[in-house]
Amino acid sequence: MQLPLGTGTVDVSLPDCEVRTVERPGGETVDPAAAARAALDSPHGPSLASRVDPGDDVTVVVTDVTRATPDDVLVEAMLDRLPDCEVSILVGLGLHRPMTDAELRAGLGEYADLAVNHDPEATVEVGTVDGLNGEAVPVRVHPLVAEADCLLSTGMVEPHQYAGFSGGAKTAAIGAGDGSLIGYTHGPEVLSHPNVRLGRIEDNPFREVVDRAGDAIGLDFCLNVTKGPNGFLGASAGRPRAVVADLAETARAALSVPLSDTFDAVIGGVGAPKDANLYQTTRAPTYLVLGDHNPVRPGGRVVVPARLPEGVGEGTGERRFYERLRTATSADALYEAMRAGYDPGAQRAFVVARTLREADVYVTNSERPEVVEECLLHAADRVEDAVDPGCDVLVVPDALNTLLVSA
Incomplete structure (x- = not known):
């Protein structure tokens, strides 16, 4: 299968896993x-x-x-x-x-x-x-x-x-x-x-x-x-x-996909322009886990291929997001600390902390794996390296434009 990565795609093969790919209803396109x-x-x-x-x-x-x-x-x-x-x-x-x-x-x-x-x-x-x-x-x-x-x-x-x-x-x-x-x-x-x-x-x-x-x-x-x-x-x-x-x-x-099942791993595609930095890329796991239906089993993970040419991101909000995650000792500690308040822009760290309390997050294929590892997330070279053999896997090719709703 192919998943978005930057302005192109990346080939992913998981022959030892049971893989299901969501298909959105779509619709008639217009000029x-x-x-x-x-x-x-x-x-x-x-x-x-x-x-x-x-x-x-x-x-x-x-x-x-x-x-x-x-x-x-x-x-x-x-x-x-x-x-x-x-x-x-x-x-x-x-x-x-x-x-x-x-x-x-x-x-x-x-x-x-x-x-x-x-x-x-x-x-x-x-x-x-x-x-x-x-x-x-x-x-x-x-x-x-x-x-x-x-x-x-x-x-x-x-x-x-x-x-x-x-x-x-x-x-x-x-x-x-x-x-x-x-x-x-x-x-x-x-x-x-x-x-x-x-x-x-x-x-x-x-x-x-x-x-x-x-x-x-x-x-x-x-x-x-x-x-x-x-x-x-x-x-x-x-x-x-x-x-x-x-x-x-x-x-x-x-964009709505009715779903009742849960999975060991959920792979979410992002692509350009959102995978330019980690701040925007983390929308994928938070959208998937904190939406109407969380498809990740307890102890499971979300895997997102993303290029990250800008690293964490270059704006004020992105830097505040980075500092909160970089200095956190755990997702639980970060969530509890941020419940008392935070500077504008840091809110993405708050919802990432909420997400990490439910599932691990892996970012693969990036140019800046060291930034990923600094932010309570896991980096891997390829999607295949982040998915264990024998897993039940859900693939959401466009995670930011798919609504997983309870069936």
Whole structure:
């Protein structure tokens, strides 16, 4: 069998194991440019053109290199509907590293010259939103967001560990925000809530706080896409909540796999762009173990092939994640320590600790095995080296875009 590795694949053979590979329902694929135009023709709420006056300052917040969003296509579709106005593009990094000039050109094409990377240290406060227990959570965003006459965003509605599905207000509210909102929504109180889980947007407090933050910053309109096993499945435009609900329904139908069995080893594929660093790669084991159905037997393991050319990652969040894992003595000790709180960005270490209390995690085929070993995980040269002979094995070729649901 072949599994994703970077922009290519790796061959894996487990002749001494009983292997089952999940197959998602999939769905009919669409051309993202045509789907984007069709979505703009039938938006949720008022049309894009009706929201913008000639001469307005318009800011479009786009996704960063960690999302496989066709931002150039989505930006072009929106700009074609705008009157003559001043347009800025802000890359919604959150606490991730800035995109390089080459990455901006690859992601935005002719619109790269309009783009600037978000700086979470240079934000202005626009108000507060109610948190989980009614507490006031500050909302601070980049000046290009705070001062825009019209705020737009792109996004990818895909399974997300905390938001249920990403996209909607998250691109702008989190991507263009600072540590205050990120720290609150990614803190232990929110992430420990039973409704904060992969694939769930209904009654999800993470999603609700982010959506309220989108209201506070004046996110007027978004254009998002979703994708399945073979390509893009659709686009939706207009009011952010409706856009996410629309595309989440499409994604669930394409990505859900009913399952009742458990296995000795679960192999999860990641591939580019998520396997560029360990921070993003660990989404695979956490998505698998902490989702609706945990397929790993007690004492079992998750195995993930990943290149890791950036090592642990280069952003503020990635470094905080690394320090927490690198200095931990055990998963149990790390989990208990982090329940008291942690800096924004370190939340991935918290959910990794939760995962490691349920299963071991092996990362194979990487360029940085020493970083893997520093972070309470196991490194192996090949997938075959991480799976014992005679194991029952489940293979999830696209772990980040598969929803294992209880049968």
